Amino acid sequence: MTTTTPHPTAPGTPAPTPRAVLAGIPAYVPKPPAPPAEGPAHRLFLNENPYPPLPSVRETIARAAAEAHHYPTIHPERLTHALARRLDVPPAHLVTGPGSVGIYQQIGQAVLEPGDEVVYAWPSFEAYPIVTRMAGAVPVEVPLADGVHDLDAMAAAVGPRTRAVLLCEPNNPTGTAVGAAALERFLDRVPGDVLVVLDEAYFEFYRSPDAPDGVALHHDRPNLVTLRTFSKAYGLAGMRVGYAVAQAPIAEALRKCAVPCGVGRVAEEAALTALEVEAELLERVERVVAERERTRAGLLGLGWEVLPSETNFLWLPAGSDAERVAGEWERRGLLVRAFPGDGLRVTVGSPEANDLLLTAAKETVPPAR
Ligand SMILES: Cc1ncc(COP(=O)(O)O)c(C=O)c1O
Incomplete structure (x- = not known):
């Protein structure tokens, strides 16, 4: 006789359950591919570089693609050493990851215990509440004051x-900055056993003479981690390469938490060539900065409120009009990012895209002040 189990x-048998903290994290639901937009659409919603990779970088990518059947090294060693030379820091102070968002996850794993508190401004980079909650830690959000970090409150x-x-210095999404003097006074007030993560994703676009340099600061500050990325000024957002600089004990902990081979071969080669042709890339950054100032001046002249920016994007505090304006501009092929009830974040695009934006702004009713 046979028995059936x-x-x-x-149905009715218990299913695996994810960790409870994931309930507080927004779900990613794969979307069907978007239908092609009518006419050219300008991607002004992700703070990307408007310029495609330089021919030399594209050649490297094509050459490296022929080797894509080989694994990369566990950590991108050639890139680590090239960055160490470029930044004049010991290689043991460098951490790499698949974009700086990858390094945030390493930070969460390396440092945060359930119940720990993580202080950050709000609104700021959207990864902050996710990394914090993912670790079971508790977000302590400190409102910006007039769009700027309120360092006393923090x-x-x-x-x-x-x-x-x-x-986040300068801050995403507002583009504003606190400057080196205020930042250093703040760092002096933070206890040594609290890790400070200074996100300098937009470092190369920062023009104020008082711009801080987290890499220089890290030498005297064992609790500081500075994050930078190849996604913005170096125009390699699609490659996914970011890095952090910190003193050896923290850097070592972050490297332990890296996804092995998380920076792919093609990405490593692309970043290496980008470093070699940095001067050419920084000329492009100069053009983006000039366009930022031209676009901001144009918008101000049309009666729009626009915060000063040290980044490659502009923040328009449009309040409850944010979604209306974003919708109107989207119909004109300008894809900008609305933060409902708060404002619009508009990436500085090509001169053509910025001209279109100024025309759209002229023909759109500005938000009520
Ligand atoms: C402040 C900040 N940090 C990090 C990132 C992510 O950069 P990455 O592409 O290196 O992951 C962004 C991207 O928009 C950002 O705004």
Whole structure:
């Protein structure tokens, strides 16, 4: 006689459950590919570089693609050493990852315990609440004051349970900056056992003479991690390469938490060539900065409110009109990012895209002040 045991996946049997903290994290649902836009659409919603890779970088990518059947090294060693030379830091102070968002996950794994508090401004980079919650840590969000980090309030928010402070300088999405003097005064107020993550994703676009340099600062500050990326000024967002600079003990902990081979071969080669042709890339950054100032002046002249920016994007505090304006501009092929109820973040595009934006702004009713 045979007995039948219920199949382990039969209805009613318990299913695996993800960690409870994931309930507080927005779900990613794969979307069907978008239909092609009518006419050229300008991607002004992700703070990308408007210029495609230089011919020399494209050649490298094509050459490296022929080797894509080989694994990369566990950590991108050639890139690590090239960055160490470029930044004049020991290789042991460098951490790489698949974009700086990859390094944020390494930070979460290396440093945060459930129940720890993480202090950051809001609105700021959208990864902050995700990394914090993913680790089971508690976000302590400190509102910006007039679009700028309120460093006094942030210092006051640091308490006995604070494990990390995340500081985006200049800030995404507002483009504003606090400057080196205020930043250093803030760093002096943060206890040494609290990690400060200084996100310098837009470092190369920062023109104020008071711009901080987290790499220089890290030499005297064992609790500082500075993040930079090849995605913005170096125009390699699609390749996914970011890096962090910190003193050896923290850098080593972050490297332990890296996804092995997380920076692919093609990405490593592309980043190496980008470093070699940096001068050419920084000329393009100069053009983006000039376009930023031209576009901001144009918008201000049309009566729009636009915060000063040290990045490759502009923040328009459009309040409850943000979605209306984004919708109107989208119909004109200008894809900008609306933060409902708050404002619009518009990447500085090509001169042609920026001209279209100025025309659209002229023909759109500005938000009520
Ligand atoms: C402040 C900030 N940090 C990090 C990133 C992500 O950069 P990456 O492409 O290196 O992951 C962005 C991207 O928009 C950003 O705005």
